[in-house]
Amino acid sequence: MNIFSFKYRNLILGVTATAVGYYTVLMPHTIFLSKYRYMVARYQIGKEAPLDFKILQRIQKIMDDLKLSDDIRNIIKPFSVFGFDLLHAGTLNNKYGAILGIPANFTNTAEQLRENLQIKEEPIDWTRQDAQSFLNASILSENAQKFAIAREILRIQAEEPYFNSYILAFIIAILWTFYNAITYRFKLRNQNVILCRTLYSSFTVCGAISWFGIKDYRSYHLDRKTDEALCSLGADYIKGGQEFYEKTLIRNRAIRSLLGEEGKRIYTAYGNEQTFLRQKHVPLSYSKDFFDSQFGLQNLDCKT
Template identity: 30%
Template sequence: MNKQKPPKRTLAYFTTPFGRKLVFFAAGTTTVGLFLGNFLPHTFLLNKYQEFVQCYKDGIVRRVPDVIEARLEKAMNILDVAPYERRILKPFVVYGFDMFTAGSTKSKYGGLIGIPTNYSYTSIDTIDRSEIRFRNEQIKWGSESGQMLQEALVLTEDEQIFGMCKAILQLQTQRVMLNAVFPSVSFMAVYSVGNYLNHKLNLLAKPLSLRLMMYTFLGLFGVGSWSFMKDYNQVLYDTSSDKKLSALGPEFVDAGVRYYDKLLKKNMALRALIGDDTYTSKGNENFYLRQKSLPLTIHKAFFEEEWKKLKGEKQEQVAQ
């Protein structure tokens, strides 16, 4: 009777000297891949990224209306955007009802400003309701949520310029480079700590289950640290943008209150129409464990507070 051969310890191969070298090169490749995966769509592949998110009608790319381009030019004038940056900022019509940005003015490839189709609406009567669908179903415009949605989709000129200025400020940051660096740094830190512990505690000679437990904890730490760095950095940019916009004058503070109020109402209406928890009951995006950006309610509260301060200062001047 032939004896059965013991099963090959495939995973044990990676504890050998050659296996450890292979893991080292795989870790280096993963680090570079994480960087390129986040960096390329905003630089070399920026045009491909645009093709993926831009809005089409009957297979033809929608062009930005002249009046919207004029408002974008006005927004650039307000922010005193440099001539070089003006040349590399490219507006296009994006799918959906939210402003979109990609790329950066810090890169020679420039940045994209995705302008929603509802920016072309001048009143509720100009809304093309036939082309607005959710999950291939027509919206019940006569419902309370439908009424709220159509009112939130129509933005005044100053509200649109406010949204454009916010997008431009986002594109003038180092967000693209940092968002590409964060996952690479987190992964390399996790790999380095794991490699150090393997040698320091001689874990390669101990049961595989012990190492898998360590890798699991380190992996969770790596994902957590990446999420924290990315989200915290975005919240800082959001806060900085609000402060810069509020410093542009009372009209911008007023526009900011109305702009964020309409964003919140749009999200609340969509929550009721879609019937899921993509948005919270207050209109914020529901990120669950993460906070990928500053909540819209905080944006609105900031401009409301600034507006109250301006009104208080004006009343004091009148009293004097």
């Protein structure tokens, strides 16, 4: 194989690897977004459970508070999601849009939750203190719901899928170029196959670490930026944020107790998510402390 054919083949492989990396991250938020929604939605009698008018009105009020344009409002599609956590996915792309998952505890009463809640497909023993704590923490006030929904909407606006896709594509392109430059310059492909494979593996690991590191750093930064932005919307959102994080910590501690050993692998004794190496989000306890301080400053301003 001549030098021209070798370089041409490597160029094609590099472009292909870059494109695959880019679209692998982006496709679940675009082409496969409807399939993802189908997988996580909550259903009633075989159909997606509808959101009641009250919660839809609340979402529109939140969009008013965030001063969203009509174009963005129309792109974000609320729906009923399975579980107890809000969910967002998608982008501000007009063709595919974004989805905003609203869990059952935002629309159901305490009695409705008590009747339908299960842990691992088994009825909950409501005489247990941790079960009562779980139920009480799952019911959020209007302010807490507004905060939580606004938080997800701001994350949609951050366009994380595009950022993560671009970063992965950039890392693949740069490392592929370096790898080929080194192996070509020192003629490793034919003379030292083992060293060539070791170099390839090292670059792959380095690329993965770089991508996860940048991705997690930005996500962590967006958590802080989002909380600060919502604080600027006024007292209702500060109180809502304080309640949301406090009750989420209580709920997580209750789940930890209800699930036993499995729960200990998911949540810490304080209610934060267990992490290993990666820190994708600001710990809930840190966010709670932030809103506690904001609430204290607000009270101090009122007194002065």
